[in-house]
Amino acid sequence: MKAIGGLLIILALAVGIVPALTSCESRGKAIALPNGKSIPMKCHWTGRAELVAAVPLLAVGAIMMPTRRRETLQALSVLGILIGAMVILLPTTLIGVCANPDMLCNMVMKPVLTFTGMLIILVGAAGFFLARRAESQ
Amino acid sequence: MNLLELARKNIAGSAFRSWTVGLCALLVAALTLATSLILSGAEDSLRLAAERLGADIVVVPEGTEAKVESALLMGTTTRVWMDEETLDAVRAVPGVQAVSPQLYLSTLVDAACCAVSDMFLVVYDPQTDFTIEPWLKETIGEGLKLGQVVGGHYVFVPEGEQNIQLYAYLLTLRANLEPTGTSLDSSMFLTMETARDMARISESMALEPLVIPEGKISTILLQVAPGFDLDEVALEIMHQVPGVTPIVSTNLFQAYRQQMTSLRTSTTVSMVTTLTLSLATLALVFSLATNERKRELGMLRAMGATREFVFGSLLVESGILALAGAATGIVLTVMITSLFHNLIVNTLNIPFLLPSLQGLLGPVAGGIGLALLCITLAAMVPAYRISSMEPAMAMRE
Structure with a gap:
Protein backbone atom coordinates (compact mmCIF):
# COMPACT_ATOMS: atom_id res chain seq x y z
CA MET A 1 0.00 0.00 0.00
CA LYS A 2 3.06 2.23 0.11
CA ALA A 3 2.80 2.77 -3.64
CA ILE A 4 -0.87 3.73 -3.41
CA GLY A 5 -0.12 6.16 -0.58
CA GLY A 6 2.78 7.63 -2.53
CA LEU A 7 0.63 8.06 -5.64
CA LEU A 8 -2.06 9.82 -3.61
CA ILE A 9 0.56 12.20 -2.17
CA ILE A 10 1.81 13.05 -5.69
CA LEU A 11 -1.74 13.59 -6.93
CA ALA A 12 -2.55 15.74 -3.86
CA LEU A 13 0.45 17.93 -4.64
CA ALA A 14 -0.76 18.28 -8.23
CA VAL A 15 -4.25 19.28 -7.01
CA GLY A 16 -2.72 21.92 -4.75
CA ILE A 17 -0.13 23.28 -7.17
CA VAL A 18 -1.88 23.21 -10.59
CA PRO A 19 -4.49 25.92 -9.79
CA ALA A 20 -1.78 28.23 -8.49
CA LEU A 21 0.00 28.03 -11.85
CA THR A 22 -2.98 27.93 -14.19
CA SER A 23 -5.67 30.19 -12.74
CA CYS A 24 -6.28 33.48 -14.55
CA GLU A 25 -4.84 35.30 -11.56
CA SER A 26 -1.50 33.58 -12.18
CA ARG A 27 -1.42 35.54 -15.47
CA GLY A 28 -2.33 38.76 -13.70
CA LYS A 29 -5.95 38.77 -14.85
CA ALA A 30 -8.80 40.05 -12.70
CA ILE A 31 -12.26 41.56 -13.19
CA ALA A 32 -12.10 45.37 -13.36
CA LEU A 33 -14.98 47.10 -11.57
CA PRO A 34 -16.43 50.46 -12.67
CA ASN A 35 -14.99 52.04 -9.47
CA GLY A 36 -11.49 51.12 -10.58
CA LYS A 37 -11.00 48.23 -8.17
CA SER A 38 -10.47 44.68 -9.34
CA ILE A 39 -11.78 41.41 -7.96
CA PRO A 40 -10.51 37.85 -8.55
CA MET A 41 -12.17 35.70 -11.20
CA LYS A 42 -14.19 32.54 -10.52
CA CYS A 43 -11.22 30.24 -11.13
CA HIS A 44 -9.33 31.86 -8.24
CA TRP A 45 -11.94 30.59 -5.76
CA THR A 46 -11.91 27.13 -7.35
CA GLY A 47 -8.14 27.11 -6.83
CA ARG A 48 -8.60 27.99 -3.16
CA ALA A 49 -11.22 25.27 -2.72
CA GLU A 50 -8.93 22.72 -4.40
CA LEU A 51 -6.35 23.46 -1.70
CA VAL A 52 -8.95 22.39 0.85
CA ALA A 53 -9.29 19.11 -1.03
CA ALA A 54 -5.52 18.68 -1.52
CA VAL A 55 -4.56 18.90 2.16
CA PRO A 56 -6.77 16.02 3.40
CA LEU A 57 -5.75 13.97 0.36
CA LEU A 58 -2.11 14.52 1.29
CA ALA A 59 -2.94 13.30 4.80
CA VAL A 60 -4.79 10.26 3.41
CA GLY A 61 -1.72 9.32 1.34
CA ALA A 62 0.68 9.90 4.23
CA ILE A 63 -1.38 7.83 6.69
CA MET A 64 -1.90 5.07 4.12
CA MET A 65 1.81 4.44 3.67
CA PRO A 66 2.65 2.91 7.09
CA THR A 67 -0.85 1.51 7.78
CA ARG A 68 -1.39 -2.26 7.65
CA ARG A 69 -4.90 -2.69 9.01
CA ARG A 70 -7.41 -3.62 6.35
CA GLU A 71 -10.30 -1.57 7.75
CA THR A 72 -8.19 1.57 8.04
CA LEU A 73 -6.81 1.15 4.51
CA GLN A 74 -10.26 0.63 3.08
CA ALA A 75 -11.66 3.64 4.93
CA LEU A 76 -8.76 5.78 3.70
CA SER A 77 -9.31 4.54 0.13
CA VAL A 78 -13.00 5.47 0.27
CA LEU A 79 -12.04 8.89 1.63
CA GLY A 80 -9.56 9.22 -1.25
CA ILE A 81 -12.31 8.35 -3.77
CA LEU A 82 -14.63 10.98 -2.23
CA ILE A 83 -11.91 13.63 -2.35
CA GLY A 84 -11.22 12.66 -5.99
CA ALA A 85 -14.90 13.26 -6.77
CA MET A 86 -14.70 16.68 -5.06
CA VAL A 87 -11.58 17.55 -7.09
CA ILE A 88 -13.65 16.95 -10.26
CA LEU A 89 -16.84 18.64 -9.03
CA LEU A 90 -15.21 21.89 -7.88
CA PRO A 91 -14.09 23.18 -11.32
CA THR A 92 -16.97 21.57 -13.24
CA THR A 93 -20.11 21.99 -11.13
CA LEU A 94 -19.71 23.40 -7.63
CA ILE A 95 -17.77 26.59 -8.39
CA GLY A 96 -16.59 26.35 -11.98
CA VAL A 97 -14.03 28.34 -13.91
CA CYS A 98 -14.21 31.41 -16.16
CA ALA A 99 -16.72 31.18 -19.01
CA ASN A 100 -14.39 32.01 -21.90
CA PRO A 101 -13.12 28.72 -23.37
CA ASP A 102 -9.86 30.38 -24.42
CA MET A 103 -8.85 31.40 -20.89
CA LEU A 104 -6.01 29.50 -19.24
CA CYS A 105 -8.20 28.18 -16.41
CA ASN A 106 -10.67 26.76 -18.92
CA MET A 107 -7.98 25.37 -21.22
CA VAL A 108 -5.59 23.90 -18.63
CA MET A 109 -6.76 24.12 -15.00
CA LYS A 110 -10.19 22.55 -15.45
CA PRO A 111 -9.10 19.58 -17.63
CA VAL A 112 -5.99 18.89 -15.52
CA LEU A 113 -8.04 18.88 -12.31
CA THR A 114 -10.73 16.69 -13.90
CA PHE A 115 -8.09 14.24 -15.14
CA THR A 116 -6.28 14.27 -11.78
CA GLY A 117 -9.61 13.69 -9.99
CA MET A 118 -10.26 10.67 -12.19
CA LEU A 119 -6.79 9.31 -11.40
CA ILE A 120 -7.40 9.84 -7.65
CA ILE A 121 -10.67 7.86 -7.91
CA LEU A 122 -8.89 5.08 -9.83
CA VAL A 123 -5.99 4.94 -7.35
CA GLY A 124 -8.47 5.00 -4.44
CA ALA A 125 -10.44 2.13 -5.96
CA ALA A 126 -7.23 0.18 -6.54
CA GLY A 127 -6.26 0.82 -2.90
CA PHE A 128 -9.63 -0.44 -1.71
CA PHE A 129 -9.33 -3.73 -3.62
CA LEU A 130 -5.66 -4.24 -2.82
CA ALA A 131 -6.44 -3.79 0.89
CA ARG A 132 -9.13 -6.47 0.61
CA ARG A 133 -6.73 -8.86 -1.11
CA ALA A 134 -4.02 -8.29 1.47
CA GLU A 135 -6.39 -9.35 4.23
CA SER A 136 -7.42 -12.57 2.45
CA GLN A 137 -3.76 -13.58 2.12
CA MET B 1 -6.43 -26.19 -18.87
CA LEU B 48 -18.91 23.36 -41.15
CA ALA B 49 -17.43 26.83 -40.70
CA ALA B 50 -17.65 27.46 -44.46
CA GLU B 51 -21.23 26.11 -44.44
CA ARG B 52 -22.11 28.31 -41.45
CA LEU B 53 -21.05 31.38 -43.41
CA GLY B 54 -23.43 30.18 -46.11
CA ALA B 55 -21.93 32.44 -48.75
CA ASP B 56 -20.54 31.58 -52.18
CA ILE B 57 -17.99 34.37 -51.92
CA VAL B 58 -16.80 36.45 -48.96
CA VAL B 59 -15.52 39.91 -49.85
CA VAL B 60 -13.00 41.33 -47.37
CA PRO B 61 -10.91 44.53 -47.32
CA GLU B 62 -7.71 44.04 -49.33
CA GLY B 63 -4.88 42.49 -47.28
CA THR B 64 -7.09 41.33 -44.41
CA GLU B 65 -7.81 37.79 -45.65
CA ALA B 66 -5.74 36.10 -42.93
CA LYS B 67 -7.21 38.32 -40.21
CA VAL B 68 -10.79 37.55 -41.25
CA GLU B 69 -10.09 33.83 -41.53
CA SER B 70 -8.47 33.84 -38.08
CA ALA B 71 -11.46 35.69 -36.66
CA LEU B 72 -13.93 33.21 -38.15
CA LEU B 73 -12.00 30.09 -37.23
CA MET B 74 -10.06 30.93 -34.08
CA GLY B 75 -12.15 33.83 -32.72
CA THR B 76 -9.15 36.17 -32.84
CA THR B 77 -10.97 39.44 -32.37
CA THR B 78 -10.35 41.73 -35.31
CA ARG B 79 -11.49 45.13 -36.53
CA VAL B 80 -11.39 45.40 -40.31
CA TRP B 81 -13.29 48.07 -42.17
CA MET B 82 -14.29 49.06 -45.69
CA ASP B 83 -16.67 51.69 -46.99
CA GLU B 84 -20.38 50.86 -47.03
CA GLU B 85 -20.51 52.02 -50.66
CA THR B 86 -18.50 48.93 -51.58
CA LEU B 87 -21.73 47.00 -51.05
CA ASP B 88 -23.42 48.71 -54.01
CA ALA B 89 -20.32 48.31 -56.16
CA VAL B 90 -20.22 44.56 -55.45
CA ARG B 91 -23.99 44.23 -55.99
CA ALA B 92 -23.58 45.73 -59.45
CA VAL B 93 -21.13 43.04 -60.60
CA PRO B 94 -22.76 40.67 -63.13
CA GLY B 95 -23.62 37.28 -61.61
CA VAL B 96 -24.13 38.58 -58.08
CA GLN B 97 -27.54 37.47 -56.81
CA ALA B 98 -27.51 38.71 -53.21
CA VAL B 99 -25.14 40.62 -50.94
CA SER B 100 -25.24 41.13 -47.19
CA PRO B 101 -22.85 43.17 -45.05
CA GLN B 102 -21.38 42.05 -41.70
CA LEU B 103 -19.57 43.96 -38.97
CA TYR B 104 -16.95 42.34 -36.78
CA LEU B 105 -16.77 43.66 -33.23
CA SER B 106 -15.50 42.38 -29.89
CA THR B 107 -16.26 42.72 -26.21
CA LEU B 108 -13.90 44.40 -23.73
CA VAL B 109 -11.13 42.44 -22.03
CA ASP B 110 -11.72 41.60 -18.33
CA ALA B 111 -14.21 44.41 -17.75
CA ALA B 112 -17.11 44.14 -15.31
CA CYS B 113 -19.49 45.67 -17.89
CA CYS B 114 -18.93 42.66 -20.19
CA ALA B 115 -20.01 39.21 -18.97
CA VAL B 116 -17.64 37.62 -21.49
CA SER B 117 -14.13 38.89 -22.08
CA ASP B 118 -12.75 39.43 -25.59
CA MET B 119 -15.67 37.76 -27.37
CA PHE B 120 -16.00 37.87 -31.16
CA LEU B 121 -19.28 39.57 -32.20
CA VAL B 122 -20.76 39.23 -35.68
CA VAL B 123 -23.25 41.93 -36.60
CA TYR B 124 -25.53 41.23 -39.57
CA ASP B 125 -28.20 43.08 -41.49
CA PRO B 126 -31.53 41.21 -41.09
CA GLN B 127 -32.96 42.89 -44.23
CA THR B 128 -30.41 41.32 -46.56
CA ASP B 129 -28.96 38.42 -44.52
CA PHE B 130 -29.27 34.98 -46.10
CA THR B 131 -27.32 32.93 -43.52
CA ILE B 132 -28.65 33.44 -39.98
CA GLU B 133 -32.09 34.96 -40.67
CA PRO B 134 -33.52 31.97 -42.64
CA TRP B 135 -32.22 29.59 -39.93
CA LEU B 136 -33.84 31.75 -37.22
CA LYS B 137 -37.20 31.85 -39.02
CA GLU B 138 -37.09 28.08 -39.37
CA THR B 139 -36.03 27.50 -35.73
CA ILE B 140 -37.84 30.12 -33.64
CA GLY B 141 -40.34 31.30 -36.23
CA GLU B 142 -39.19 34.94 -36.36
CA GLY B 143 -36.13 37.14 -36.72
CA LEU B 144 -34.27 38.86 -33.88
CA LYS B 145 -35.85 41.89 -32.20
CA LEU B 146 -33.98 44.78 -30.59
CA GLY B 147 -31.78 43.49 -27.74
CA GLN B 148 -31.94 39.86 -28.85
CA VAL B 149 -28.96 37.77 -29.95
CA VAL B 150 -28.10 34.32 -31.28
CA GLY B 151 -25.15 32.55 -29.68
CA GLY B 152 -22.69 30.01 -30.97
CA HIS B 153 -23.03 26.53 -29.44
CA TYR B 154 -21.13 27.40 -26.24
CA VAL B 155 -22.67 30.80 -25.53
CA PHE B 156 -24.91 30.77 -22.45
CA VAL B 157 -26.57 33.13 -19.99
CA PRO B 158 -24.44 33.38 -16.80
CA GLU B 159 -25.75 31.44 -13.82
CA GLY B 160 -28.47 33.29 -11.88
CA GLU B 161 -28.88 35.94 -14.61
CA GLN B 162 -31.66 36.56 -17.11
CA ASN B 163 -29.52 38.26 -19.74
CA ILE B 164 -25.99 38.49 -21.05
CA GLN B 165 -24.42 41.85 -20.28
CA LEU B 166 -22.12 43.32 -22.93
CA TYR B 167 -20.94 46.94 -22.75
CA ALA B 168 -23.42 47.34 -19.83
CA TYR B 169 -26.21 46.47 -22.32
CA LEU B 170 -28.51 43.56 -21.43
CA LEU B 171 -28.94 41.09 -24.28
CA THR B 172 -31.47 38.26 -24.51
CA LEU B 173 -30.12 34.99 -25.88
CA ARG B 174 -32.80 33.64 -28.26
CA ALA B 175 -31.11 30.50 -29.61
CA ASN B 176 -27.83 28.63 -29.98
CA LEU B 177 -26.33 27.46 -33.26
CA GLU B 178 -25.11 23.91 -33.90
CA PRO B 179 -21.42 23.26 -33.03
CA THR B 180 -18.73 23.71 -35.69
CA GLY B 181 -15.67 23.08 -33.50
CA THR B 182 -14.40 26.55 -34.42
CA SER B 183 -14.51 29.76 -32.42
CA LEU B 184 -17.82 30.59 -34.09
CA ASP B 185 -19.16 28.32 -31.32
CA SER B 186 -18.25 30.95 -28.73
CA SER B 187 -19.19 33.97 -30.85
CA MET B 188 -22.36 36.01 -30.76
CA PHE B 189 -24.56 37.13 -33.66
CA LEU B 190 -26.65 40.29 -33.42
CA THR B 191 -28.48 42.69 -35.72
CA MET B 192 -27.22 46.13 -36.83
CA GLU B 193 -30.05 47.75 -34.84
CA THR B 194 -29.00 46.01 -31.59
CA ALA B 195 -25.31 46.80 -32.20
CA ARG B 196 -26.02 50.51 -32.72
CA ASP B 197 -28.25 50.60 -29.60
CA MET B 198 -25.52 48.86 -27.61
CA ALA B 199 -22.99 51.44 -28.88
CA ARG B 200 -25.34 54.26 -27.76
CA ILE B 201 -25.83 52.82 -24.25
CA SER B 202 -22.13 51.98 -23.87
CA GLU B 203 -21.15 55.65 -24.25
CA SER B 204 -22.53 56.42 -20.79
CA MET B 205 -22.64 53.03 -19.04
CA ALA B 206 -19.64 50.93 -20.11
CA LEU B 207 -16.02 51.15 -19.02
CA GLU B 208 -15.17 51.92 -22.64
CA PRO B 209 -17.69 52.76 -25.36
CA LEU B 210 -18.38 50.41 -28.25
CA VAL B 211 -17.26 52.24 -31.36
CA ILE B 212 -18.93 51.44 -34.69
CA PRO B 213 -17.51 53.70 -37.39
CA GLU B 214 -20.22 55.43 -39.44
CA GLY B 215 -20.60 54.20 -43.02
CA LYS B 216 -18.23 51.26 -42.54
CA ILE B 217 -18.68 47.49 -42.77
CA SER B 218 -16.25 44.60 -42.17
CA THR B 219 -17.10 42.02 -44.84
CA ILE B 220 -19.67 41.30 -47.53
CA LEU B 221 -21.26 37.86 -47.90
CA LEU B 222 -22.32 37.15 -51.43
CA GLN B 223 -24.49 34.64 -53.26
CA VAL B 224 -23.84 33.98 -56.93
CA ALA B 225 -26.77 33.62 -59.36
CA PRO B 226 -27.33 30.12 -60.80
CA GLY B 227 -25.39 29.47 -64.00
CA PHE B 228 -22.48 31.74 -63.10
CA ASP B 229 -19.03 30.45 -62.29
CA LEU B 230 -17.82 31.39 -58.77
CA ASP B 231 -14.22 32.03 -59.84
CA GLU B 232 -15.29 34.23 -62.77
CA VAL B 233 -17.55 36.33 -60.53
CA ALA B 234 -14.72 36.65 -57.98
CA LEU B 235 -12.35 37.75 -60.75
CA GLU B 236 -14.90 40.29 -61.97
CA ILE B 237 -15.23 41.72 -58.42
CA MET B 238 -11.45 42.04 -58.22
CA HIS B 239 -11.42 43.98 -61.54
CA GLN B 240 -14.43 46.22 -60.88
CA VAL B 241 -14.21 46.94 -57.13
CA PRO B 242 -10.92 48.39 -55.89
CA GLY B 243 -9.59 47.81 -52.36
CA VAL B 244 -11.28 44.46 -51.74
CA THR B 245 -10.39 40.77 -52.02
CA PRO B 246 -13.08 38.22 -52.87
CA ILE B 247 -12.57 34.74 -51.36
CA VAL B 248 -14.49 31.89 -52.99
CA SER B 249 -15.99 29.60 -50.30
CA THR B 250 -13.97 26.60 -51.49
CA ASN B 251 -10.78 28.63 -51.04
CA LEU B 252 -11.71 29.87 -47.58
CA PHE B 253 -9.33 29.05 -44.74
CA GLN B 254 -6.48 28.26 -47.17
CA ALA B 255 -3.85 29.06 -44.53
CA TYR B 256 -5.46 26.52 -42.21
Missing part, protein backbone atom coordinates in the same frame (compact mmCIF):
# COMPACT_ATOMS: atom_id res chain seq x y z
CA ASN B 2 -7.78 -24.32 -21.89
CA LEU B 3 -6.06 -21.76 -24.14
CA LEU B 4 -7.41 -18.72 -22.29
CA GLU B 5 -6.46 -20.05 -18.86
CA LEU B 6 -2.92 -20.83 -20.05
CA ALA B 7 -2.57 -17.39 -21.65
CA ARG B 8 -3.83 -15.66 -18.48
CA LYS B 9 -1.30 -17.52 -16.33
CA ASN B 10 1.53 -16.71 -18.73
CA ILE B 11 0.59 -13.03 -18.69
CA ALA B 12 0.50 -12.94 -14.89
CA GLY B 13 3.79 -14.85 -14.73
CA SER B 14 5.82 -12.31 -16.69
CA ALA B 15 4.97 -8.80 -15.62
CA PHE B 16 7.78 -7.06 -17.54
CA ARG B 17 6.94 -8.71 -20.87
CA SER B 18 3.22 -8.12 -20.40
CA TRP B 19 3.70 -4.44 -19.54
CA THR B 20 6.01 -3.90 -22.54
CA VAL B 21 3.60 -5.52 -25.00
CA GLY B 22 0.60 -3.75 -23.46
CA LEU B 23 2.41 -0.40 -23.59
CA CYS B 24 3.27 -0.86 -27.29
CA ALA B 25 -0.38 -1.69 -28.04
CA LEU B 26 -1.45 1.36 -26.03
CA LEU B 27 0.90 3.62 -28.02
CA VAL B 28 -0.16 2.29 -31.42
CA ALA B 29 -3.90 2.49 -30.65
CA ALA B 30 -3.67 5.89 -28.96
CA LEU B 31 -1.63 7.47 -31.72
CA THR B 32 -3.87 6.05 -34.47
CA LEU B 33 -7.01 7.29 -32.74
CA ALA B 34 -5.59 10.71 -31.84
CA THR B 35 -4.37 11.30 -35.40
CA SER B 36 -7.65 10.26 -36.90
CA LEU B 37 -9.73 12.30 -34.40
CA ILE B 38 -7.73 15.49 -34.90
CA LEU B 39 -7.39 15.30 -38.68
CA SER B 40 -10.97 14.27 -39.47
CA GLY B 41 -12.28 16.65 -36.79
CA ALA B 42 -10.31 19.52 -38.33
CA GLU B 43 -11.66 18.76 -41.81
CA ASP B 44 -15.22 18.65 -40.43
CA SER B 45 -14.65 21.95 -38.65
CA LEU B 46 -13.42 23.77 -41.77
CA ARG B 47 -16.34 22.39 -43.79
CA ARG B 257 -5.76 23.93 -44.96
CA GLN B 258 -2.01 24.31 -45.65
CA GLN B 259 -1.32 24.00 -41.93
CA MET B 260 -3.38 20.81 -41.92
CA THR B 261 -1.34 19.39 -44.79
CA SER B 262 1.86 19.88 -42.81
CA LEU B 263 0.18 18.46 -39.71
CA ARG B 264 -0.91 15.41 -41.73
CA THR B 265 2.66 14.90 -42.96
CA SER B 266 4.17 15.16 -39.49
CA THR B 267 1.58 12.85 -37.94
CA THR B 268 2.11 10.31 -40.71
CA VAL B 269 5.86 10.39 -40.05
CA SER B 270 5.36 9.95 -36.31
CA MET B 271 2.80 7.16 -36.94
CA VAL B 272 5.22 5.26 -39.18
CA THR B 273 8.06 5.77 -36.67
CA THR B 274 5.93 4.56 -33.75
CA LEU B 275 4.69 1.56 -35.71
CA THR B 276 8.20 0.58 -36.79
CA LEU B 277 9.65 1.01 -33.30
CA SER B 278 6.73 -0.85 -31.72
CA LEU B 279 7.03 -3.70 -34.20
CA ALA B 280 10.78 -3.95 -33.60
CA THR B 281 10.34 -3.87 -29.80
CA LEU B 282 7.54 -6.43 -29.91
CA ALA B 283 9.46 -8.76 -32.21
CA LEU B 284 12.43 -8.58 -29.82
CA VAL B 285 10.26 -9.10 -26.72
CA PHE B 286 8.43 -12.08 -28.23
CA SER B 287 11.60 -13.58 -29.56
CA LEU B 288 13.32 -13.30 -26.15
CA ALA B 289 10.21 -14.61 -24.41
CA THR B 290 9.86 -17.68 -26.58
CA ASN B 291 13.57 -18.48 -26.25
CA GLU B 292 13.24 -18.12 -22.50
CA ARG B 293 10.23 -20.41 -22.47
CA LYS B 294 11.59 -23.11 -24.82
CA ARG B 295 11.90 -25.67 -22.04
CA GLU B 296 8.44 -24.89 -20.67
CA LEU B 297 6.78 -25.09 -24.09
CA GLY B 298 8.74 -28.26 -24.95
CA MET B 299 7.43 -29.78 -21.74
CA LEU B 300 3.92 -28.82 -22.73
CA ARG B 301 4.39 -30.59 -26.08
CA ALA B 302 5.85 -33.65 -24.36
CA MET B 303 2.75 -33.78 -22.14
CA GLY B 304 0.55 -34.07 -25.21
CA ALA B 305 -0.18 -30.53 -26.28
CA THR B 306 -0.39 -30.21 -30.06
CA ARG B 307 1.64 -27.74 -32.14
CA GLU B 308 -1.57 -25.84 -32.85
CA PHE B 309 -2.31 -25.61 -29.10
CA VAL B 310 1.13 -24.13 -28.33
CA PHE B 311 0.96 -21.78 -31.33
CA GLY B 312 -2.60 -20.78 -30.38
CA SER B 313 -1.74 -20.17 -26.72
CA LEU B 314 1.07 -17.77 -27.69
CA LEU B 315 -1.21 -15.90 -30.11
CA VAL B 316 -4.08 -15.72 -27.60
CA GLU B 317 -1.65 -14.38 -25.00
CA SER B 318 -0.45 -11.64 -27.36
CA GLY B 319 -4.04 -10.93 -28.43
CA ILE B 320 -5.20 -10.42 -24.84
CA LEU B 321 -2.29 -8.07 -24.17
CA ALA B 322 -2.97 -6.18 -27.41
CA LEU B 323 -6.65 -5.76 -26.60
CA ALA B 324 -6.01 -4.64 -23.01
CA GLY B 325 -3.30 -2.16 -24.07
CA ALA B 326 -5.33 -0.83 -27.01
CA ALA B 327 -8.48 -0.42 -24.88
CA THR B 328 -6.52 1.55 -22.28
CA GLY B 329 -4.95 3.68 -25.00
CA ILE B 330 -8.33 4.39 -26.54
CA VAL B 331 -9.96 5.37 -23.24
CA LEU B 332 -7.00 7.65 -22.44
CA THR B 333 -7.02 9.26 -25.91
CA VAL B 334 -10.77 9.92 -25.85
CA MET B 335 -10.48 11.39 -22.35
CA ILE B 336 -7.47 13.56 -23.15
CA THR B 337 -8.75 14.84 -26.52
CA SER B 338 -12.13 15.77 -25.05
CA LEU B 339 -10.79 17.24 -21.79
CA PHE B 340 -7.93 19.14 -23.42
CA HIS B 341 -9.82 20.03 -26.61
CA ASN B 342 -9.38 23.80 -26.23
CA LEU B 343 -5.71 23.47 -25.35
CA ILE B 344 -5.03 21.28 -28.41
CA VAL B 345 -6.91 23.74 -30.66
CA ASN B 346 -4.86 26.65 -29.30
CA THR B 347 -1.57 24.76 -29.49
CA LEU B 348 -2.02 23.43 -33.03
CA ASN B 349 -3.88 26.59 -34.06
CA ILE B 350 -6.34 24.39 -35.96
CA PRO B 351 -9.96 23.98 -34.86
CA PHE B 352 -11.38 20.51 -34.66
CA LEU B 353 -14.77 19.09 -33.82
CA LEU B 354 -14.99 15.93 -31.72
CA PRO B 355 -17.09 13.27 -33.46
CA SER B 356 -20.35 11.88 -32.11
CA LEU B 357 -20.34 8.51 -30.33
CA GLN B 358 -21.34 6.86 -33.60
CA GLY B 359 -18.58 8.64 -35.51
CA LEU B 360 -16.09 7.49 -32.90
CA LEU B 361 -16.70 3.80 -33.63
CA GLY B 362 -14.71 3.76 -36.89
CA PRO B 363 -11.50 5.37 -35.54
CA VAL B 364 -11.72 3.25 -32.34
CA ALA B 365 -12.03 0.06 -34.39
CA GLY B 366 -9.10 1.25 -36.54
CA GLY B 367 -6.91 1.85 -33.48
CA ILE B 368 -7.71 -1.54 -31.90
CA GLY B 369 -7.33 -3.32 -35.25
CA LEU B 370 -3.91 -1.80 -35.94
CA ALA B 371 -2.64 -2.62 -32.43
CA LEU B 372 -3.93 -6.20 -32.75
CA LEU B 373 -2.37 -6.58 -36.20
CA CYS B 374 1.00 -5.21 -35.05
CA ILE B 375 1.22 -7.51 -32.05
CA THR B 376 -0.06 -10.60 -33.84
CA LEU B 377 2.47 -10.04 -36.65
CA ALA B 378 5.31 -9.62 -34.15
CA ALA B 379 4.28 -12.72 -32.18
CA MET B 380 3.56 -14.97 -35.16
CA VAL B 381 7.12 -15.78 -36.28
CA PRO B 382 8.55 -16.73 -32.84
CA ALA B 383 5.31 -18.57 -32.00
CA TYR B 384 5.50 -20.57 -35.22
CA ARG B 385 9.22 -21.29 -34.75
CA ILE B 386 8.85 -22.63 -31.22
CA SER B 387 5.67 -24.59 -31.88
CA SER B 388 7.35 -26.34 -34.81
CA MET B 389 10.31 -27.56 -32.71
CA GLU B 390 10.47 -31.14 -31.52
CA PRO B 391 9.72 -31.35 -27.77
CA ALA B 392 13.05 -33.07 -27.00
CA MET B 393 15.01 -30.40 -28.88
CA ALA B 394 13.12 -27.61 -27.20
CA MET B 395 13.71 -29.06 -23.72
CA ARG B 396 17.39 -29.69 -24.36
CA GLU B 397 18.01 -26.13 -25.58
